[in-house]
Amino acid sequence: MRRTYRVASVLGIPVMVSPTWFFLAALTTWILAVQIFPGWIEDQPRPVYILMALASAWFFFGSIILHELAHSVVAKLYRIPVRSITLFIFGGVAHITREASRPLAELLMAVAGPVMSALLGGVFFGVWWLAGSNTHRPIDAVIVWLAFTNIGLAIFNLIPAFPMDGGRVFRSLLWLLTGNYHRATLIAAWSGRIFGWALMAAGAVSLAGVDVYITEGYLGGAWLVLIGVFLENAARQGIFQNRVVRKLQAYQASELMLRNPPVVDAGMSLAALARGVMDLNPRVCYFVSEHGRLAGILSHFQIKSVHEALWDSTTAGQAMIPSAKLRAVGPAQPASDVLMEMETDELTHLPVVEGGQVLGVIGRDRILGVLLQAGYLRTA
Ligand SMILES: [Zn+2]
Numbered sequence: 001m002r003r004t005y006r007v008a009s010v011l012g013i014p015v016m017v018s019p020t021w022f023f024l025a026a027l028t029t030w031i032l033a034v035q036i037f038p039g040w041i042e043d044q045p046r047p048v049y050i051l052m053a054l055a056s057a058w059f060f061f062g063s064i065i066l067h068e069l070a071h072s073v074v075a076k077l078y079r080i081p082v083r084s085i086t087l088f089i090f091g092g093v094a095h096i097t098r099e100a101s102r103p104l105a106e107l108l109m110a111v112a113g114p115v116m117s118a119l120l121g122g123v124f125f126g127v128w129w130l131a132g133s134n135t136h137r138p139i140d141a142v143i144v145w146l147a148f149t150n151i152g153l154a155i156f157n158l159i160p161a162f163p164m165d166g167g168r169v170f171r172s173l174l175w176l177l178t179g180n181y182h183r184a185t186l187i188a189a190w191s192g193r194i195f196g197w198a199l200m201a202a203g204a205v206s207l208a209g210v211d212v213y214i215t216e217g218y219l220g221g222a223w224l225v226l227i228g229v230f231l232e233n234a235a236r237q238g239i240f241q242n243r244v245v246r247k248l249q250a251y252q253a254s255e256l257m258l259r260n261p262p263v264v265d266a267g268m269s270l271a272a273l274a275r276g277v278m279d280l281n282p283r284v285c286y287f288v289s290e291h292g293r294l295a296g297i298l299s300h301f302q303i304k305s306v307h308e309a310l311w312d313s314t315t316a317g318q319a320m321i322p323s324a325k326l327r328a329v330g331p332a333q334p335a336s337d338v339l340m341e342m343e344t345d346e347l348t349h350l351p352v353v354e355g356g357q358v359l360g361v362i363g364r365d366r367i368l369g370v371l372l373q374a375g376y377l378r379t380a
Pocket residue numbers: 067068071113114157165
């Protein structure tokens with residue numbers, strides 16, 4: 001993500017601001033100052049509308065921080081660390097480091113934000129009522145707008161479209177009912193994608209000049225399309241993440257680990273370590289390619305035939321057995337024949353080729369190893 005700036009810290013949680021947020025803040029203030037408040041209360045001087053807009057925006061973003069703080073506090077109660085709260089172009093987001101491990105925890109964590117917004121809406125309405133339920137003073141317009149906006153925020157966030165709060169509530173309920181976290185995530189994420197598409201469609205229709213009731217004009221239409229794209233993307237990411245988690249759940253750490261890694265002394269040099277590869281894997285063997293063609297074979301035999309002091313200045317091409325000296329063997333050729341070929345030309349490795357395609361390489365030591373294992377030889 002782009003760079004964010006730390007502006008405050010609440011309950012030990014840093015509050016960050018993304019540069020994209022300034023666009024949202026400016027847009028909100030502008031719409032309030034030139035459109036909404038002049039429509040509510042007429043005949044006020046322009047500075048009054050600007051002050052009303054600034055005060056509303058200030059408390060609005062404070063409300064968003066409180067909404068995210070509510071999510072964060074519940075997360076902390078469940079011992080899930082919260083990295084930060086960030087304000088960005090689509091509002092706010094709490095960076096909760098991991099998902100809840102139980103459906104009830106997820107339910108409470110998700111519902112806390114909308115509950116906080118609804119409470120704030122109630123508080124603003126209460127303040128307005130205590131102040132005399134006036135409708136024509138600028139301060140009343142600000143308080144009523146904040147009340148409606150917070151309640152609107154609570155309702156919008158409760159739409160069951162993952163990863164919005166309502167989508168998380170929806171998922172936790174499905175999870176609680178079915179006991180299947182993956183299926184719950186998939187269903188909630190698909191409802192999120194469908195909702196995203198619906199917003200994009202509504203925005204596009206609005207841009208075409210049709211009344212879609214929830215918004216009007218080019219700005220509202222474009223905004224709906226943007227939010228739709230953002231939500232659809234986030235929901236799709238949720239599906240992808242779930243797929244990755246499921247894939248990895250099929251493996252245990254013991255299946256993927258390297259058993260008994262070699263132990264080296266801390267004082268050992270890297271050059272010595274690189275040389276040590278030869279000791280750890282004595283059957284090192286490479287195909288050497290030149291201009292995309294097989295130029296030769298380089299095995300531990302050829303590497304060891306060069307003095308260690310010259311390793312830095314010798315290339316693979318210089319040390320390899322060139323392919324002109326090699327004779328290809330077929331994959332079905334009996335190992336006894338292959339060994340015979342090697343013995344006649346004193347070769348240690350031969351490429352296995354079929355229909356002009358190099359399938360692999362067969363080593364003399366590998367063939368002798370079979371004999372060793374079968375007890376036909378004492379040393380290879
Ligand atoms: Zn929320």
